[in-house]
Amino acid sequence: MLxxxxxxxxxxKRSELIKAANANGLTSSVAIRCSQELDQLINEYNRQYIKKVPSTSY
Known part of the structure; x- marks a missing residue:
């Protein structure tokens, strides 16, 4: 995916989440499902396009 x-x-998906939360509340099953789907998309973006920063031990 590009x-x-x-x-x-x-x-x-962010727009869908906002609409669902406004219509049904933040804890509604619809809003939670949208939130989880948004999380998956953001995680995929991070996996593909965000460079890993090496962790430093102190």
Whole structure:
């Protein structure tokens, strides 16, 4: 999936989540499902496009 496509899906899902939360409440099953789907998309974006920062031990 192209980066632009994934970003577009994230924005669409974010909009769906806002609408679901406004209509049904943040804890509704619809809002929770949208939130989980948004999380999956963001995680996928992070896996594909965010460079890993090496952790430093102190």
């Amino acid at each position: 980066k632009t496509e994934l970003v577009a899906l994230i924005e669409k």
